[in-house]
Amino acid sequence: MITTDMLTNYIQRIIPDAKVSVTDRTGTMDHFSIRVVSDLFKGKNLLDRHRLIYHALDEPMKDGRIHALEIKAETTDGT
Amino acid sequence: MADPIEQEIQDEIKKHKILIYGKGTKALPMCGFTRETVQFFDKYGYPYEVVDVLPNPAKREALTKMTNWPTLPKVFINGHFYGDTDILEPMEKKGELEPLLKEAFKNG
Numbered sequence: 001m002i003t004t005d006m007l008t009n010y011i012q013r014i015i016p017d018a019k020v021s022v023t024d025r026t027g028t029m030d031h032f033s034i035r036v037v038s039d040l041f042k043g044k045n046l047l048d049r050h051r052l053i054y055h056a057l058d059e060p061m062k063d064g065r066i067h068a069l070e071i072k073a074e075t076t077d078g079t
Numbered sequence: 080m081a082d083p084i085e086q087e088i089q090d091e092i093k094k095h096k097i098l099i100y101g102k103g104t105k106a107l108p109m110c111g112f113t114r115e116t117v118q119f120f121d122k123y124g125y126p127y128e129v130v131d132v133l134p135n136p137a138k139r140e141a142l143t144k145m146t147n148w149p150t151l152p153k154v155f156i157n158g159h160f161y162g163d164t165d166i167l168e169p170m171e172k173k174g175e176l177e178p179l180l181k182e183a184f185k186n187g
Binding site for chain 2: 046047050051054058061068069070071072
């Protein structure tokens with residue numbers, strides 16, 4: 001099983017300034033909605049922001065600890 | 080000559096203006112996100128196609144490589160890749176999706 005802190009660590013390894021909020025959508029701690037806020041996203045379109053997050057979470061997605069993932073990726077000024 | 084699977088994908092992308100590669104079919108989506116994407120496009124009333132890639136792992140892998148996107152569903156509009164509803168919903172909110180769909184279906 002993966003915890004919120006572990007998810008946050010995975011993301012912060014690739015996106016150091018990321019503010020991460022995690023919602024367990026089904027109570028099974030493997031269907032998540034995550035919101036990632038970072039200024040590293042500035043100038044990146046939505047697809048590339050999400051690709052960055054998928055890259056950061058590649059391991060727990062491949063080993064099944066993450067079964068389903070909804071992503072919101074914004075800069076600090078909410079764009 | 081292009082790899083037959085990639086050729087098959089390219090043909091499908093050109094043929095269907097809205098194309099959803101997903102798990103299951105339009106009538107029987109096998110995963111929440113595929114169902115969500117089908118419902119998302121049902122709102123617009125434009126024709127769309129769902130291609131089930133569950134029975135075809137090689138095709139699923141080719142799509143992942145082609146789009147550099149690890150998950151399903153994968154949505155193509157007018158031949159271009161747009162991820163899934165995580166991408167389409169923010170686009171919709173910013174009013175970017177409607178014109179894109181109109182453009183795609185402009186010449187019938």
